[in-house]
Amino acid sequence: MASRTFSKALRSPLGRQLASPAVQTRTFVSAMGALRATAVASRTPARPAQQQVRGVKTIDFAGSKEVVYERADWPKEKLLDYFKNDTLALIGYGSQGHGQGLNLRDNGLNVIIGVRKDGKSWKDAIQDGWVPGKNLFEVDEAISKGTIIMNLLSDAAQSETWPHIGPQITKGKTLYFSHGFSPVFKDLTKVEVPKDVDVILCAPKGSGRTVRSLFREGRGINSSFAVYQDVTGKAEEKAIALGVAIGSGYLYKTTFEKEVHSDLYGERGCLMGGIHGMFLAQYEVLRERGHSPSEAFNETVEEATQSLYPLIGKYGMDWMFDACSTTARRGAIDWTPKFKDALKPVFNNLYDSVIDGSETKRSLEYNSQPDYREKYEKELDEIRNLEIWRAGKAVRALRPENQ
Numbered sequence: 198m199a200s201r202t203f204s205k206a207l208r209s210p211l212g213r214q215l216a217s218p219a220v221q222t223r224t225f226v227s228a229m230g231a232l233r234a235t236a237v238a239s240r241t242p243a244r245p246a247q248q249q250v251r252g253v254k255t256i257d258f259a260g261s262k263e264v265v266y267e268r269a270d271w272p273k274e275k276l277l278d279y280f281k282n283d284t285l286a287l288i289g290y291g292s293q294g295h296g297q298g299l300n301l302r303d304n305g306l307n308v309i310i311g312v313r314k315d316g317k318s319w320k321d322a323i324q325d326g327w328v329p330g331k332n333l334f335e336v337d338e339a340i341s342k343g344t345i346i347m348n349l350l351s352d353a354a355q356s357e358t359w360p361h362i363g364p365q366i367t368k369g370k371t372l373y374f375s376h377g378f379s380p381v382f383k384d385l386t387k388v389e390v391p392k393d394v395d396v397i398l399c400a401p402k403g404s405g406r407t408v409r410s411l412f413r414e415g416r417g418i419n420s421s422f423a424v425y426q427d428v429t430g431k432a433e434e435k436a437i438a439l440g441v442a443i444g445s446g447y448l449y450k451t452t453f454e455k456e457v458h459s460d461l462y463g464e465r466g467c468l469m470g471g472i473h474g475m476f477l478a479q480y481e482v483l484r485e486r487g488h489s490p491s492e493a494f495n496e497t498v499e500e501a502t503q504s505l506y507p508l509i510g511k512y513g514m515d516w517m518f519d520a521c522s523t524t525a526r527r528g529a530i531d532w533t534p535k536f537k538d539a540l541k542p543v544f545n546n547l548y549d550s551v552i553d554g555s556e557t558k559r560s561l562e563y564n565s566q567p568d569y570r571e572k573y574e575k576e577l578d579e580i581r582n583l584e585i586w587r588a589g590k591a592v593r594a595l596r597p598e599n600q
Contacts, residue, residue: 266448268417271441273304279438280306286343287311288336288362289350290318293375296405297349299325300412300444308332311339340365345439347373353564355379356386368393371435375400376460377453380425382557396425397436399443400456408444417446425453461551466544480585490588498585499592 256265271279285308287298294310301308309332312318319333327333336358340346346366348355356379366372372394374380379388380396390396401408402419411418420443422436429435440448451459464470476497483493508517518526550556563569580586593599 263449266422266437266440268441268446271438276438276442277305280345280442283307283344284309284342285345285347286339287347287349288339289348289354290322291349291351292405293401293408294318294349294405295321295325296401296408296412297347297375297443298322298327299409301442302332303412304442306442309334309339309342311336311343336362337365343370345371345373345435347375348379349375351564352376352378352386353561353569355388356561357565359386359388363389363391366391366394371395371397371432373436373439374398374453377423377425377457378461378557381453381457382554385554385557385561390426392426393428394426395428395432395435397432397439398423398425398453398456399436399440399445399448400451400460401443401445411446412444417444419447419449420445421449421451421456423451423453423456458548458551461556462544462548465547465551465556471540471544477583477585484584490584491592494585494588494592498589 253264253266253270255262283306285301285306287294287301287308288311290298290310290312298308298310310322310327311334312322314335322333323329334342340362348362350358359379368391372390374396375398377398377400379386380390383389399420399422402421403411408418420440422433422440424432424436427433437448480493480497483496484490488496505517505521508520518529521529563572566572
């Protein structure tokens with residue numbers, strides 16, 4: 198994709214400065230960086246000298262008003278006081294268990310881990326500083342000690358273990374999920390929650406590793422929260438407080454049903470499945486039309502992930518368009534409706550498959566198979582060995598940070 202032309206930029210004071218002999222030794226890349234930085238500064242409102250005190254607020258999201266909860270509403274001292282009589286028993290130590298558990302521990306809350314003794318998760322937990330007999334236990338003992346049971350097992354494992362775990366969720370405890378999968382699709386998962394406990398959800402919008410890394414950076418991930426069952430009258434407040442405690446920066450209210458429907462739909466669509474399919478289709482056409490692997494990868498993946506997608510994430514689609522050449526803008530705008538019209542039927546079909554339980558049934562059947570790991574590794578090897586990703590490995594090795 199051609200870079201944005203300099204004709205307009207050179208008419209600005211910075212442009213004239215960049216063109217002067219005093220700065221001609223600067224590279225094209227650094228000049229572009231300076232120009233774009235100036236463009237961003239000119240379009241971004243100046244920050245107040247002193248950070249505003251933030252709290253619960255109503256935000257207009259494209260004409261739809263929603264209440265947003267922020268970490269500022271629950272400072273550490275308030276969290277410690279709110280959960281002073283609670284033991285948070287986190288069951289499972291996969292990606293989310295790792296991220297949420299370590300953040301809870303760093304926030305000073307009384308959190309314990311429950312996993313199978315001497316299994317991989319047990320060993321991973323010990324490596325992260327959890328101590329057997331102190332804050333690391335087998336599942337049954339952890340549940341017996343906990344007042345808030347955080348079920349962070351995989352969806353398939355939640356279904357398999359529920360006949361054993363379910364009866365231990367007794368009156369007075371709170372049941373917490375990070376995904377609405379099990380209770381929403383209870384006809385398939387057989388996860389029928391007890392009627393006499395609060396059932397809540399906090400779903401970070403990212404992997405557990407991201408939950409952890411953003412927390413350590415002092416930021417916080419976006420999360421949604423929901424209440425499935427409110428027995429005490431305090432379920433929503435508890436869900437928000439836990440959302441902050443696990444490392445959320447902002448919290449948006451939803452329902453268990455909407456959370457699981459949007460999650461299954463999104464990860465199969467633009468987040469993972471759809472984007473991989475588009476990458477493969479574009480790359481293969483370029484290769485079939487005579488382009489080299491490096492050129493096909495750079496034009497399909499490298500420029501997207503290293504240049505354009507970060508602009509979308511930081512400033513929006515309009516800014517990304519504006520940062521590109523006039524030729525690129527015209528083509529992108531013209532072809533957008535064609536892609537939308539071609540893909541919308543696929544997305545509707547996907548959403549129907551989520552709603553009717555087909556995706557849940559497929560996931561449970563596949564992920565519950567005894568040789569699931571071996572089959573998954575075989576599928577992953579097939580992806581690793583695709584030409585596009587082998588070419589990508591070579592391209593990434595050339596990045597300055599990887600030299």
